[in-house]
Amino acid sequence: MNVSVNEPDLLGNEKKYLCECIDTGWISSEGPFIERFEKGVAEFCGRRYGAAVCNGSVALDAAMLALGLEKGSEVIMPSFTIISCAAAIVRADCIPVLVDSEALTWNMDVEQIESKITPKTKAVMAVHLYGLPVDMEPLLKIARKYNILIIEDAAEAIGLTYDGKHCGSFGDISCFSFYPNKHVTTGEGGMILCDSDELRDRCRALRNLCFVPERRFVHRELGYNFRMSNIQAALGVAQLEKIDVTLKKKRYIGARYQELLSGVKGLQLPLSKTDHADNLYWVFGIVLDDDVPIDAREFQKRLQKRGVGTRPFFWPMHEQPVFQERGMFGGGGEHYPVAESIARRGFYIPSGLALTDEQMEYVADQVKAVVEELS
Numbered sequence: 450m451n452v453s454v455n456e457p458d459l460l461g462n463e464k465k466y467l468c469e470c471i472d473t474g475w476i477s478s479e480g481p482f483i484e485r486f487e488k489g490v491a492e493f494c495g496r497r498y499g500a501a502v503c504n505g506s507v508a509l510d511a512a513m514l515a516l517g518l519e520k521g522s523e524v525i526m527p528s529f530t531i532i533s534c535a536a537a538i539v540r541a542d543c544i545p546v547l548v549d550s551e552a553l554t555w556n557m558d559v560e561q562i563e564s565k566i567t568p569k570t571k572a573v574m575a576v577h578l579y580g581l582p583v584d585m586e587p588l589l590k591i592a593r594k595y596n597i598l599i600i601e602d603a604a605e606a607i608g609l610t611y612d613g614k615h616c617g618s619f620g621d622i623s624c625f626s627f628y629p630n631k632h633v634t635t636g637e638g639g640m641i642l643c644d645s646d647e648l649r650d651r652c653r654a655l656r657n658l659c660f661v662p663e664r665r666f667v668h669r670e671l672g673y674n675f676r677m678s679n680i681q682a683a684l685g686v687a688q689l690e691k692i693d694v695t696l697k698k699k700r701y702i703g704a705r706y707q708e709l710l711s712g713v714k715g716l717q718l719p720l721s722k723t724d725h726a727d728n729l730y731w732v733f734g735i736v737l738d739d740d741v742p743i744d745a746r747e748f749q750k751r752l753q754k755r756g757v758g759t760r761p762f763f764w765p766m767h768e769q770p771v772f773q774e775r776g777m778f779g780g781g782g783e784h785y786p787v788a789e790s791i792a793r794r795g796f797y798i799p800s801g802l803a804l805t806d807e808q809m810e811y812v813a814d815q816v817k818a819v820v821e822e823l824s
């Protein structure tokens with residue numbers, strides 16, 4: 450059997466709405482699905498406004514630029530995340546300042562934030578990873594105490610809640626990705642959510658080349674073409690219609706893997722819940738204990754040979770050559786031990802919506818077989 454790491458579910462109204470785009474000729478970013486999708490996501494998350502863009506990485510870029518932080522402002526973020534987070538901060542002429550992760554949730558360790566605050570700190574980028582949220586309550590307290598903004602990267606977390614409140618509703622500005630492995634996909638796509646008219650207008654201007662409203666093709670500043678197409682938004686609207694079923698399936702997959710893999714020696718499985726959230730299992734991550742004699746990469750190779758697709762965990766920002774070469778993060782001198790360890794020992798197994806019970810059982814059997822090979 451071969452089980453790929455992700456297969457999306459496109460069996461709702463996706464085809465019907467795509468045909469509508471073709472039949473009506475609305476295929477650019479000017480079609481009616483854009484606004485429907487923006488309103489739908491904003492409403493789902495309890496926000497006033499959404500601005501659809503062409504992927505989650507540029508959502509972070511636009512969010513950073515829309516905030517207009519002074520050059521040289523510091524933004525605290527986890528070392529363990531995708532490069533899009535740090536890149537958006539750097540491209541906005543700001544400085545990423547890192548904290549380590551929690552060993553059990555793999556999210557940023559909020560307790561480390563206060564010690565990193567300086568007079569230049571203007572924001573924290575909170576990134577919800579792999580199905581569990583950042584510990585928002587203490588983070589919001591810190592933000593209020595020091596008057597700093599929160600940029601929320603909820604790329605992986607549509608539908609996830611913290612104390613019953615949706616991820617994507619906590620940030621001064623919040624971002625999503627709709628890549629095919631996300632709970633709502635548009636193929637490629639992203640969105641920025643906010644409640645402020647000013648930020649909404651900034652994001653919408655930045656995504657559309659910063660045309661001035663009075664005269665098209667006149668520009669007072671440089672924007673980007675970050676627009677989402679009506680075709681992508683059509684997929685998004687169809688996906689959003691069945692989000693409840695999607696989230697139920699993600700939780701089912703997570704719970705089933707927990708049953709199948711619990712008690713297997715040498716594996717750290719995701720927490721099924723924290724005091725504030727039930728895991729939504731965006732993906733089902735596994736971290737190999739220190740006494741497992743191979744690293745994640747070798748474990749993944751062995752699974753691949755058995756027909757099981759996997760992906761590695763993120764690689765920490767302080768270990769990225771592109772940043773070290775710029776002398777950032779002490780030019781390689783800074784260390785974040787949890788991030789370093791989970792990057793080397795973590796990976797995730799097939800977690801897509803199209804997974805069948807039989808496939809999950811097969812995957813779990815192969816994981817167990819690799820563990821047995823090692824003993």
Ligand SMILES: Cc1ncc(COP(=O)(O)O)c(C=O)c1O
Pocket residue numbers: 504505506507530531533534576577602604605626627628638639
């Ligand atoms: C936490 C996080 N932020 C940002 C992104 C970037 O999104 P995209 O791939 O749509 O550019 C991803 C992508 O998977 C992500 O996982």
